[in-house]
Amino acid sequence: MAETAAEIKARKERERDELYALDISDVEWHCAPGTEEHEERVEIAYLPDGAVAMRSSLDHGTVLRYTEAEWRAFVLGARDGEFDLEPTERNGGLDAQ
Template sequence: MDISGAEWLSAPDGPQDEKVEIAYLEGGAVAMRNSADPGTVLRFTAAEWEAFVLGARDGEFDIA
């Protein structure tokens, strides 16, 4: 999938030199990258992204 024209979004606050960025792709897919290394991109299906977001909201990734 060509993502060269993707619109990358990030939180407005935080360090300007390194942010997590996401782009919404066709079919509900989502791409994620680190702004300090934009050549490395993780791609998620709509179902994978939904599972990730729900897990984050549920505290699944919290460090105890």
């Protein structure tokens, strides 16, 4: 039997609450190879059940957490170009001065 919209919402809220209740004070943070210690970069930590935490290397206090399904959807979308930036002056595109 398929879940109703209300059941899906309640399940996702429970998953989120459980994920943010995890103590991640001792997790190992990873960043892309080739980045320097002083550079701003995205860092991720692998959590139980395939979940992932993400933060900026310059702001350790703000940590986003994603379930395995959310993380998989993001990574697959990024691989497919879903989040590619249109070239603009702000992001170093062709019009940058």
